[in-house]
Amino acid sequence: PTAPPLSRDLIDSLNAQNLAALQDEYHSLGRVLERRGCAIDAIKQRLLSFSLAQPSWGTGVGGTRFARFPLAGEPTHLNEKLEDCAVVQQLSRITPRVSPHFPWDKIGDARAMLERATSLGLRFDAVNSNTFQDAPRQALSYRHGSLAHTDAAVRAQAVEHNIECIRVGEALGSKAITVWIGDGTNFPGQQSLASSLDRYLESAAQIYAALPPGWSMLLEHKLYEPAFYSTVISDWGSSMLAAQQLGPQARCLIDLGHHAPNVNIEQIVARLHRFGKLGGFHFNDSKYGDDDLDSGSINPHQLFLVFNELVEAELRSPADFDPAYMIDQSHNVTDPIESLLSSADAIAGAYARALLVDRAALTEYQQGNDVMMAFQTLRRAYNVDVTPIVAMARYERGGAIDTIAAYRQSGWRPRKARERRATSAGAGIV
Ligand code: LRH
Ligand code: MN
Ligand code: MN
Numbered sequence: 128p129t130a131p132p133l134s135r136d137l138i139d140s141l142n143a144q145n146l147a148a149l150q151d152e153y154h155s156l157g158r159v160l161e162r163r164g165c166a167i168d169a170i171k172q173r174l175l176s177f178s179l180a181q182p183s184w185g186t187g188v189g190g191t192r193f194a195r196f197p198l199a200g201e202p203t204h205l206n207e208k209l210e211d212c213a214v215v216q217q218l219s220r221i222t223p224r225v226s227p228h229f230p231w232d233k234i235g236d237a238r239a240m241l242e243r244a245t246s247l248g249l250r251f252d253a254v255n256s257n258t259f260q261d262a263p264r265q266a267l268s269y270r271h272g273s274l275a276h277t278d279a280a281v282r283a284q285a286v287e288h289n290i291e292c293i294r295v296g297e298a299l300g301s302k303a304i305t306v307w308i309g310d311g312t313n314f315p316g317q318q319s320l321a322s323s324l325d326r327y328l329e330s331a332a333q334i335y336a337a338l339p340p341g342w343s344m345l346l347e348h349k350l351y352e353p354a355f356y357s358t359v360i361s362d363w364g365s366s367m368l369a370a371q372q373l374g375p376q377a378r379c380l381i382d383l384g385h386h387a388p389n390v391n392i393e394q395i396v397a398r399l400h401r402f403g404k405l406g407g408f409h410f411n412d413s414k415y416g417d418d419d420l421d422s423g424s425i426n427p428h429q430l431f432l433v434f435n436e437l438v439e440a441e442l443r444s445p446a447d448f449d450p451a452y453m454i455d456q457s458h459n460v461t462d463p464i465e466s467l468l469s470s471a472d473a474i475a476g477a478y479a480r481a482l483l484v485d486r487a488a489l490t491e492y493q494q495g496n497d498v499m500m501a502f503q504t505l506r507r508a509y510n511v512d513v514t515p516i517v518a519m520a521r522y523e524r525g526g527a528i529d530t531i532a533a534y535r536q537s538g539w540r541p542r543k544a545r546e547r548r549a550t551s552a553g554a555g556i557v
Pocket of ligand 3: 382417
């Protein structure tokens with residue numbers, strides 16, 4: 128039996144207050160869309176089968192390299208992180224899975240942890256390995272790299288950690304491991320750019336060899352940080368070549384913040400899918416770099432264009448379309464639960480808008496090189512306020528019509544501030 132954390136009565140009574148207005152707005156938008164030949168229920172139906180994973184680390188206050196300002200009542204352990212994820216899921220209904228990060232998350236008895244997640248109405252998504260920092264009592268340091276380290280013993284330790292993550296993931300019911308490394312250089316000449324990639328490929332192949340059947344290995348590239356001159360898996364090209372060399376279970380993961388400024392991320396989506404290597408997403412937004420801001424808060428149009436390519440990709444070849452969607456954000460000045468709720472909404476909204484694009488018209492305009500009308504076809508969909516569709520889908524799935532209002536009314540955080548132990552300012556992610 129599942130026992131979600133918030134009171135069902137509270138959600139129901141708040142929904143009862145909001146339902147008439149929602150229905151009115153939904154039907155009014157339905158009439159607008161109908162005039163365009165688009166059935167609102169069909170869009171809502173697609174949203175009903177859309178879901179995203181939450182990052183376990185996104186439930187705590189992230190902090191920057193300068194400071195972390197603890198939030199009273201933030202989670203201190205995976206048990207509590209799961210509880211907060213269950214709150215997000217109970218209200219949003221599109222975030223039923225949690226992606227753990229090791230060794231940040233202490234699993235203990237994996238079977239018990241899986242039971243706990245299940246009892247909260249959650250499942251586990253991709254496991255994330257961490258060889259970009261040293262764990263307490265770790266034998267060898269990752270100061271100069273991990274999977275691409277010059278020392279074979281360090282590489283072996285990093286490979287072993289990844290294999291351990293896979294084993295724990297199996298016990299948790301995961302089906303993928305996401306590998307992001309901090310390996311790279313800060314100085315020209317610090318390392319051989321060619322040899323470090325060779326060493327990475329050799330280590331990655333050992334992890335790949337340990338994948339259970341049906342598992343994916345998701346390679347996450349990142350242009351810079353923590354290394355500031357070069358990184359070993361710097362871009363989608365390196366990621367793609369590595370994934371191709373590793374084999375069919377290896378695919379590429381796009382974190383929206385891991386690119387050079389102005390890079391056309393939506394085009395990367397199309398490229399990766401064309402070659403069967405579109406593995407998944409880490410959704411966030413950024414203004415300057417890997418800012419890990421809330422999805423859609425800075426550039427909602429880019430998010431829409433990414434989903435526009437995803438919708439196209441699925442139409443082109445539905446059989447091999449199975450990207451893993453996850454939120455990957457750092458919440459510094461908001462309550463993480465509210466940021467996750469707001470981001471889940473923004474992501475679902477971008478998807479809904481992409482579904483509104485008149486594909487037949489778009490193809491015709493493209494074919495006839497009618498540039499302005501092709502552009503207007505996208506713009507027309509982007510300009511629609513899809514809030515009623517997203518909210519109606521959420522309501523029908525049992526969520527809250529107004530998620531943030533319901534969360535505030537629940538008094539969850541003040542209650543947790545009384546129950547949970549305080550976290551420390553300097554500790555980073557707990
Ligand atoms: C790296 C990254 C990666 C990590 C997460 C905490 O910048 O995006 O996905 O695992 O941050
Ligand atoms: Mn990421
Ligand atoms: Mn990142």
